[in-house]
Amino acid sequence: MPLLSFAESKALLDKYCLPLVQTVATRSEKELFVKFAEMPKPVVLKASGPGVMHKTEKGLVFLNISFRDQLEDAIAHIRSAAGSPDFQFLMQQQAKGAELIIGAKVDASFGPVVLFGTGGIYAELLDDVSVRAAPITDKDASEMLLETKASKFLSGFRSMSMSKEKMAFLLVQASRLIAENPRVREVDFNPVIASADNAVIVDARIIVE
Numbered sequence: 615m616p617l618l619s620f621a622e623s624k625a626l627l628d629k630y631c632l633p634l635v636q637t638v639a640t641r642s643e644k645e646l647f648v649k650f651a652e653m654p655k656p657v658v659l660k661a662s663g664p665g666v667m668h669k670t671e672k673g674l675v676f677l678n679i680s681f682r683d684q685l686e687d688a689i690a691h692i693r694s695a696a697g698s699p700d701f702q703f704l705m706q707q708q709a710k711g712a713e714l715i716i717g718a719k720v721d722a723s724f725g726p727v728v729l730f731g732t733g734g735i736y737a738e739l740l741d742d743v744s745v746r747a748a749p750i751t752d753k754d755a756s757e758m759l760l761e762t763k764a765s766k767f768l769s770g771f772r773s774m775s776m777s778k779e780k781m782a783f784l785l786v787q788a789s790r791l792i793a794e795n796p797r798v799r800e801v802d803f804n805p806v807i808a809s810a811d812n813a814v815i816v817d818a819r820i821i822v823e
Contacts, residue, residue, distance in 0.1 A: 615799055615800075615821050615822060615823060616821070616822055617819065617820070617821055617822075618820040618821075618822060620637075620639045620662050620702065620704065621639070622820075623818045623819075623820050624637075624639075624818075626791065626795070626798075626820060627815065627818060629791075630787040630788075630790060630791050631787060632784060632787050632788065632791070632803075632815060632818075633784075633813070633814050633815060634814065634815050634816075634818065635706050635707055635709050635807070635814040635815065635816050636653065636654075636706060636707040637704055637705070637706045637707075638653070638703075638704070638705040638706075639662065639702055639703070639704050640702060640703055640705075641702045641703065643689055643703075646659075646685065646689065646703055646705055647682065647685065649705060650679075650682070650685055650705065653705070653707055654707050655679070655680040656677070656678045656679050656680045656708045657679045657680075657685075657705050657706060657707060657708055658675065658676065658677050658679065658704075658705070658706045658707075658708045658816075659675075659676045659679055659685065659688045659689065659692065659703060659704070659705050660674055660675040660676070660692070660703070660704050660706075661674040661692050661696050661701045661702070661703065661704070662701060662702055662703070662704045663696075663698075663700050663701030663702060673691060673692075673695045674692055674695055674696060676688035676691070676692070677708060678708065679708075689703070706816065709807035709814055709816060710807065710809070711774055711775075711776075711807045711808050711809035711812075711813075712764070712767040712771075712774040712775070712776050712807070712808045712809070713732070713733045713805040713806075713807060714730070714731070714732065714733040714764055714767075714776070714781070714805060714806045714807075714808055714813075715729075715730070715731050715732065715733030715743070715802075715803065715804040715805065715806065716728070716729070716730055716784055716785060716788050716801075716803040716804075716806055716815075717729045717730075717743075717788075717800075717801060717802050717803065717804070718748060718788050718789060718791065718792035718800070718801040719792065719799065719800040719801070720792065720798075720799050720800070724747055725747065725748075726747065726748040726749075726789070726792045726793045727745055727746065727747055727748055727792075728745070728746055728748045728749075728750060728785060728788055728789040728792060729743045729744065729745045729746075730743060730744050730755075730758045730759065730762065730764070730781075730785055731743030731744060731762045731764060732762060732763055732764045733804045733805040733806060742762045742763050742764065743762060744757075744758040744759075744761035744762050746758060746789070748789035748790070748792050748793040749786070749789040749790050749793040749794075750785065750786055750789040751786070752782055752786060754785075754786075755781075755782035755783075755785040755786050755789075756778065756782050758785060759776075759778060759781055759782065759785075764776065767808065770810075774808075774809075775808075775809060775810035776808040776809075776810075776813070777808060777809065777810060777811055777812060777813055780808065780811075780812060780813035781806075781808055781813050783813075784803075784806065784813055784815075788801060788803065797822045797823050798820060798821070798822055799821050799822060799823055800819075800820070800821040801818075801819070801820050801821075802817075802818075802819040802820075803815045803817065803818055803819075804816075804817055804819075805817065
């Protein structure tokens, strides 16, 4: 099944008021350098496209870029490692906080469902998730936040915190997205970076029929 482009995904996120970290999407190196000068540092540079999967494992994600020469090196490495010209660069403000995951899909038995859990590169390994049929209520979302190990972030864990209100809002809106759009079959927001007063989506992967 096809994957939505960055622009299509961003439009759907905007429709449901789902916040994406500050992002520049372009194929132009010149535009990258212009926007880099304007963005808060550090930034992250990565590749995005229909054939780009497992970006971290393939060396297509560069963190902690604060200087122009670092950006130049990252661009060169991504072009070399991508293996195909069919991609664009995503340059993002580097968010700090707890790495979480919000997902949704159309299950063969239960229909639309939404999930929440520990995110980042270890999400599949930990399999630490809570699941509900979609759409959900604010009460459902609050309960989901307490049902995984990620609940430790609610009271602060290793200097990282999670805003209950912001995360619950994202869960409710993601559940609405999967329930209200029959063409959408799967949604993967991983990671979502949460702090004491904010929560933003860093990677959004949306699969449609």
